[in-house]
Amino acid sequence: MMLRRTLLCAIISLWSAGTLADAVLTPVYGDGALVGFNSIDPPHAASSDDGNPGATLGEQRRWAFERALEFWERRLDSNVVIEVAAQMTDKACDEFSAILGSAGPRSVSRDWAAGPGGSAPSEANTWYSIALANRIANEDLIPGTPDITSEFNKKIDESTSCLGSNTWYYALGEAPPGTTSFFATALHEIGHGIGVLTFVDKASGARFSDRDDIYMKFLEDHSTGKLWSEMNDTERMNSAIDTSDLHWVGANVTAALGSLTGGVSGGHAQMYAPDPVQGGSSVSHWDTAIQTADGNHELMEPSATGSEKLLLTGEMLQDMGWNDVVANNCTFASSRQTLSSIYTGTNEHEACISVTYDGAVIISGDTSATAGREVVLQNDFTVEQGATFSVEIDPDIGL
Template structure:
């Protein structure tokens, strides 16, 4: 199995809030906040993440964290920035809430991630499958695909891990890998992607994860490039303008009370509850 580098997930979900693009569908907390235009989960966290502090100390594998910002880890080092980006991806919505052992939908409702999952061997989308069919699909290597329009349009950048249709393969090994199956791109992607389940070296370019977030209804206003010495991706090619364009928007207003009306779900009343912990590992 190798060593678990880190794991993360959404710390809450919501559905049928004002601004939700699809009814009766769960959205991860951070995306729900964005779509609603307010903080639906005060004063709790939207994302929960854990990082392995045993790396470089008591871990049995001879690896160590690399904390530099230049994407240049040395031999035996794992790039910490890459790992953080990967785990933030899960917290922001790169994950399904379907039970990976039973195939059951979370509380009986679709989630926004599963809407774009298709099993190419049957042509069925995940929301239309039975629980048993979803279990079978999650262990159908090469046939579990992401079919969102934004990812498909950008899939020409891949030489492997992509179907002739432009559908991109998801991680669905023949033996279920709980927490990793389905909620990652396939580890056959070439070139490697940030959201594969195993450590693939330093990757500060989020790659097709950007288009997948657009398929989830995140607003993507960058161009995928950070022009030094800028601090973020502001969507233009002008150096040294320090991300001062309209992409940054106003602060998000806060709801005045802790809680939501009936029909919504809070999972934070007793602390952070990660909705599925999606580990990233280094191979043994």
């Protein structure tokens, strides 16, 4: 079964011409009444059993999508709200394969002037996805429109001819057999919206509006030694199908390759460059060969594998101009902390996904944990001396 993600680039407007906080990503739902994200159909039982509180299918969809927004909020730094448009639509699907979703920036920007607290682009005459441009400029350069457009395949829930009896799974964690994680798919698509893509036409090698984009400036063809910004259209067209030789050469990504057991050659990470070119997937994803020793793949690969994590995407975004993407936004710097004394009382901690308790743990009272939100240890929460209190920083997210 092939479960694919593709790019959706609806570039409708162009723009020429302080301390950053965690980003705020706001959903803008585009479905009509009673359909898609507003459906009043009964909720999926498996998702309800596993923690999705939605009382209708639409509420479950919105809850899962908003958890994905929160996941990225904790990993991005921007003072400018990022609006993310979302719809459930009909996408290609048959018994054996489906396009799960698509997304991309709604607009692009270049050569803006540095305003108060902001900066000009680091690369002149270069296109940036609008969310990143806003982050660097520290202002909304194209107000009044969403920054990201995303769509998700509603046929997966509605048609038995689409992947047979497979349905969306709207809770967090690993999707049960016969389901596909909506949360993980949303994470992936939002990743494209914040900048994991090139605006180059892969079939022809032509640049958008005859200018470089910031993503392509980190692409190199190892067989020629040329960066995409140094190539002509024909060279880029050929490079887009130069399997295993198309590499990302940004410094942050290159420094993070030590944990990988596949998808690295010539000291660089491989990009997805199959022959023939796949229009919605080629170049704007990591190579499917990238993985770790424990079998994890990258979130931003072209197809869902069920074992993806953020292995290199945080560093990729840093190479392009996002800051602190991979910084630990949770209270604990490591996944475990052994306590030297009794831990009691009301305390608040942040967790990216979940909380676990190991060792001799006494819990008197309640705890609550929601992805991307605070973990609240209620009154009378007690951990014995010498026990281990564990906050899972970036576990497998069950893609």
